[in-house]
Amino acid sequence: xxxxHDPQRRSFVASANGHADFPIQNLPLGIFSPKGGxxxxxVAIGGCIxxxxxxxxxxxxxxxxxxxxxxxxxxxxxxxxxxxxxxxxRAALSDLLAEGSAQRAAVEPNLYDAADCExxxxxxxxDYTDFxxxxxxxxxxxxxxxxxxxxxxxxKYVPVAYHGRASSLRISGTDVRRPKGQRKPASExxxxxGPSRNLDxxxxxxxxxxxxxxxxxxxxxxxxxxxxxxxxxxxxxxxRDIQGWEAQPLGPFLAKNFCTSISxxxxxxxxxxxxxxxxxxxxxxxxxxxDYLWDEADQARGALDLAVEVLLQTPKGGPFRLSxxxxxxxxxxxxxxxxxHSCGGCNLAPGDLFGSGTISSPxxxxxxxxxxxxxxxxxxxxxxxxxxxxxxEDGDTVIFSARxxxxxxxxxxxxxxRGTILPAT
Amino acid sequence: xxxxHDPQRRSFVASANGHADFPIQNLPLGIFSPKGGxxxxxVAIGGCIxxxxxxxxxxxxxxxxxxxxxxxxxxxxxxxxxxxxxxxxRAALSDLLAEGSAQRAAVEPNLYDAADCExxxxxxxxDYTDFxxxxxxxxxxxxxxxxxxxxxxxxKYVPVAYHGRASSLRISGTDVRRPKGQRKPASExxxxxGPSRNLDxxxxxxxxxxxxxxxxxxxxxxxxxxxxxxxxxxxxxxxRDIQGWEAQPLGPFLAKNFCTSISxxxxxxxxxxxxxxxxxxxxxxxxxxxDYLWDEADQARGALDLAVEVLLQTPKGGPFRLSxxxxxxxxxxxxxxxxxHSCGGCNLAPGDLFGSGTISSPxxxxxxxxxxxxxxxxxxxxxxxxxxxxxxEDGDTVIFSARxxxxxxxxxxxxxxRGTILPAT
Numbered sequence: 001x002x003x004x005h006d007p008q009r010r011s012f013v014a015s016a017n018g019h020a021d022f023p024i025q026n027l028p029l030g031i032f033s034p035k036g037g038x039x040x041x042x043v044a045i046g047g048c049i050x051x052x053x054x055x056x057x058x059x060x061x062x063x064x065x066x067x068x069x070x071x072x073x074x075x076x077x078x079x080x081x082x083x084x085x086x087x088x089x090r091a092a093l094s095d096l097l098a099e100g101s102a103q104r105a106a107v108e109p110n111l112y113d114a115a116d117c118e119x120x121x122x123x124x125x126x127d128y129t130d131f132x133x134x135x136x137x138x139x140x141x142x143x144x145x146x147x148x149x150x151x152x153x154x155x156k157y158v159p160v161a162y163h164g165r166a167s168s169l170r171i172s173g174t175d176v177r178r179p180k181g182q183r184k185p186a187s188e189x190x191x192x193x194g195p196s197r198n199l200d201x202x203x204x205x206x207x208x209x210x211x212x213x214x215x216x217x218x219x220x221x222x223x224x225x226x227x228x229x230x231x232x233x234x235x236x237x238x239x240r241d242i243q244g245w246e247a248q249p250l251g252p253f254l255a256k257n258f259c260t261s262i263s264x265x266x267x268x269x270x271x272x273x274x275x276x277x278x279x280x281x282x283x284x285x286x287x288x289x290x291d292y293l294w295d296e297a298d299q300a301r302g303a304l305d306l307a308v309e310v311l312l313q314t315p316k317g318g319p320f321r322l323s324x325x326x327x328x329x330x331x332x333x334x335x336x337x338x339x340x341h342s343c344g345g346c347n348l349a350p351g352d353l354f355g356s357g358t359i360s361s362p363x364x365x366x367x368x369x370x371x372x373x374x375x376x377x378x379x380x381x382x383x384x385x386x387x388x389x390x391x392x393e394d395g396d397t398v399i400f401s402a403r404x405x406x407x408x409x410x411x412x413x414x415x416x417x418r419g420t421i422l423p424a425t
Numbered sequence: 426x427x428x429x430h431d432p433q434r435r436s437f438v439a440s441a442n443g444h445a446d447f448p449i450q451n452l453p454l455g456i457f458s459p460k461g462g463x464x465x466x467x468v469a470i471g472g473c474i475x476x477x478x479x480x481x482x483x484x485x486x487x488x489x490x491x492x493x494x495x496x497x498x499x500x501x502x503x504x505x506x507x508x509x510x511x512x513x514x515r516a517a518l519s520d521l522l523a524e525g526s527a528q529r530a531a532v533e534p535n536l537y538d539a540a541d542c543e544x545x546x547x548x549x550x551x552d553y554t555d556f557x558x559x560x561x562x563x564x565x566x567x568x569x570x571x572x573x574x575x576x577x578x579x580x581k582y583v584p585v586a587y588h589g590r591a592s593s594l595r596i597s598g599t600d601v602r603r604p605k606g607q608r609k610p611a612s613e614x615x616x617x618x619g620p621s622r623n624l625d626x627x628x629x630x631x632x633x634x635x636x637x638x639x640x641x642x643x644x645x646x647x648x649x650x651x652x653x654x655x656x657x658x659x660x661x662x663x664x665r666d667i668q669g670w671e672a673q674p675l676g677p678f679l680a681k682n683f684c685t686s687i688s689x690x691x692x693x694x695x696x697x698x699x700x701x702x703x704x705x706x707x708x709x710x711x712x713x714x715x716d717y718l719w720d721e722a723d724q725a726r727g728a729l730d731l732a733v734e735v736l737l738q739t740p741k742g743g744p745f746r747l748s749x750x751x752x753x754x755x756x757x758x759x760x761x762x763x764x765x766h767s768c769g770g771c772n773l774a775p776g777d778l779f780g781s782g783t784i785s786s787p788x789x790x791x792x793x794x795x796x797x798x799x800x801x802x803x804x805x806x807x808x809x810x811x812x813x814x815x816x817x818e819d820g821d822t823v824i825f826s827a828r829x830x831x832x833x834x835x836x837x838x839x840x841x842x843r844g845t846i847l848p849a850t
Contacts, residue, residue: 127592132675142674152673157616158607162675163588163682167552167772168640177641179769182583182715191582193715193768215593215684216602216850242769248577249567250557250587251676254769257588259640290607290618343618344604344667344679347592425641 016046021413028265041070063092079350119264123351135331137358165257179258181242195424196239203368206234209352224335230266233417263417302333315395317385325366441471446838453690466495488517504775544689548776562783590682604683606667620849621664628793631659634777649760655691658842688842727758742810750791
């Protein structure tokens with residue numbers, strides 16, 4: 001076992017030991033600013049954040065280069081260095097923060113209490129792409145339009161995706177203004193402009209791109225996983241009434257681009273290594289992916305076993321659990337998303353972000369959006385405190401979390417992706 | 426008449442007088458690098474380019490501030506200053522470059538022969554959005570799927586758009602690699618991965634965003650035109666076979682994101698002022714736009730009268746004209762695009778780029794894509810040299826141009842948007 005995953009390893013940062021999300025076995029990367037200070041790269045360790053640029057001089061070689069690249073207000077430069085320096089940084093930080101670290105005295109002045117820090121977007125996001133790889137979500141959503149034939153013929157061949165809006169991505173904790181837009185319920189003959197009446201969340205996984213590719217040069221599937229810098233949680237807030245009216249024939253636009261929320265910590269592929277699993281075998285009768293999407297090693301180790309949970313806090317109560325699902329329900333691996341995105345020559349760049357698509361289980365307790373849970377609003381749910389919900393109401397807070405667990409390993413988490421709905425202006 | 430449009434005004438730069446695109450009445454902005462020099466902001470004047478940063482000290486007030494903002498390798502900072510400084514810069518440059526200019530001696534050392542310069546993308550493009558406002562194109566494209574009902578019910582209410590890929594936008598002259606992707610002709614039962622067989626262009630107009638808006642704060646239609654920094658030509662290269670298979674239900678993705686080409690010069694709203702016209706009245710029976718898209722002044726002056734032409738040069742001959750159309754065929758004004766894009770709270774930023782959607786005339790001689798000209802490839806065209814085309818072949822070069830003409834004014838142009846198809850790798 002890699003020493004960074006040793007369950008016996010503890011940190012001299014006391015809050016890290018037994019921490020639900022950020023024990024020393026995780027070491028996720030992010031951009032933070034201490035009170036009154038500038039934004040800079042950091043690593044979460046328990047309830048603290050270590051300033052990476054400030055400790056770069058304690059490191060050597062690739063690890064030092066990586067820490068220096070993280071000293072600015074965005075992690076793009078670190079992502080651009082690729083997997084080698086990122087792995088070296090992880091190994092070095094694990095030693096630096098371990099109990100008995102010879103550098104403890106030099107490290108401690110550069111630790112900040114996370115409660116006193118503000119988190120920022122981890123990178124300047126050049127382009128944001130949203131996939132549609134949650135097959136149970138795609139099926140449930142499709143049923144609302146095509147009850148007998150919910151999945152379109154391309155679904156099992158194409159890792160379907162569309163381009164999203166990069167400018168309106170926001171860090172967890174940012175309030176979400178209910179959007180206005182054109183809505184035309186079936187009962188009305190013409191659309192009207194006004195606040196969305198069917199505001200929803202979508203529980204997604206975010207994928208950060210590390211090294212990119214030159215335009216015209218696809219990334220082979222066997223190399224695709226090496227282009228991923230890490231993962232986060234992503235809420236693809238969706239105005240269902242706006243979406244239903246605007247989205248044909250060119251896809252969702254204003255229904256999604258008013259805000260997309262992400263969790264601030266980039267959990268690295270290295271931290272998630274123990275939680276990699278085989279991609280679930282395709283059901284009998286499903287086609288084998290085309291060659292440019294097929295790699296034995298990716299099939300054997302390309303999926304992740306992470307529990308993902310959605311909580312709802314209302315102005316009157318909660319938080320109440322709305323669902324719990326697992327990233328293993330995705331129909332395509334993350335490497336397949338990278339290979340597909342670049343297969344026509346589109347150039348990816350460090351700091352690009354993918355959404356996985358809404359992650360839903362086959363069963364109701366794991367549906368990743370209210371659209372599915374309330375069957376398009378037709379079957380409201382009753383919360384434990386008696387409140388009803390069809391869609392989100394003003395003042396509601398949606399909270400995502402994720403957890404990686406495996407016998408013999410220390411469990412790690414992602415922190416929260418949270419947003420509260422403000423009334424339309 | 427504004428002195429900058431005075432047809433009597435001539436420049437001491439001899440090549441500007443009578444220049445088809447860049448007489449002193451145009452003064453478009455761009456980013457260029459002289460041989461061996463760094464990229465910087467410039468203004469086209471005839472066959473020359475004037476270095477803006479280098480002449481900033483000759484200007485005063487807002488004009489100087491604007492020229493200084495254009496000194497770097499992208500025009501975002503200039504765009505962010507808004508319409509006032511941009512207008513001041515135009516007026517000052519017109520005086521600076523006019524015959525009899527007292528500053529001629531100070532200006533001339535900062536003029537470069539355009540033939541010796543390389544052009545670059547005018548701005549760092551945060552987000553790129555492609556509209557679908559060419560109603561004749563939308564109708565022609567829709568007919569291929571729904572012969573009796575080509576326009577969907579939302580078309581005349583919603584300025585339909587989708588998010589495109591910012592990273593693969595390239596400047597005119599960049600070769601375009603034929604993309605590979607999944608194609609499934611109706612005659613085959615499963616898709617295969619390979620080079621697109623139906624590669625096409627789309628003749629579009631590009632709209633550069635100047636000042637943006639805060640997230641959650643829509644731009645009112647009456648203010649929307651002031652948020653536009655300028656215009657260019659845009660080729661939304663499209664792989665029709667990939668598009669036909671991948672694009673449902675979330676819109677086009679790999680069919681478009683391998684490359685989008687734009688012309689390098691930003692023609693300002695000020696330069697186009699004489700060529701503004703009323704938006705064509707909607708046909709009898711079409712709905713009036715909703716209030717958030719309706720502004721009398723915009724209807725009266727919000728469209729542009731620009732002839733747009735498509736030429737095809739093949740390895741064996743040409744260039745041959747494929748079409749000539751006019752920007753007045755767009756169903757929505759540029760201000761309506763801005764107001765719609767932001768109406769749900771999506772934040773626009775300086776340097777964002779919109780495509781208008783393919784501009785087609787009602788008649789065949791003005792169809793803006795081969796999809797329309799050859800009826801989806803079913804009716805090949807014969808070029809004047811006897812060659813046939815269904816879609817683009819390797820080695821073909823597509824050249825767009827645009828021209829503004831009006832009695833009593835000097836005609837101006839946009840320069841070229843050009844790209845040559847390279848074979849798939």
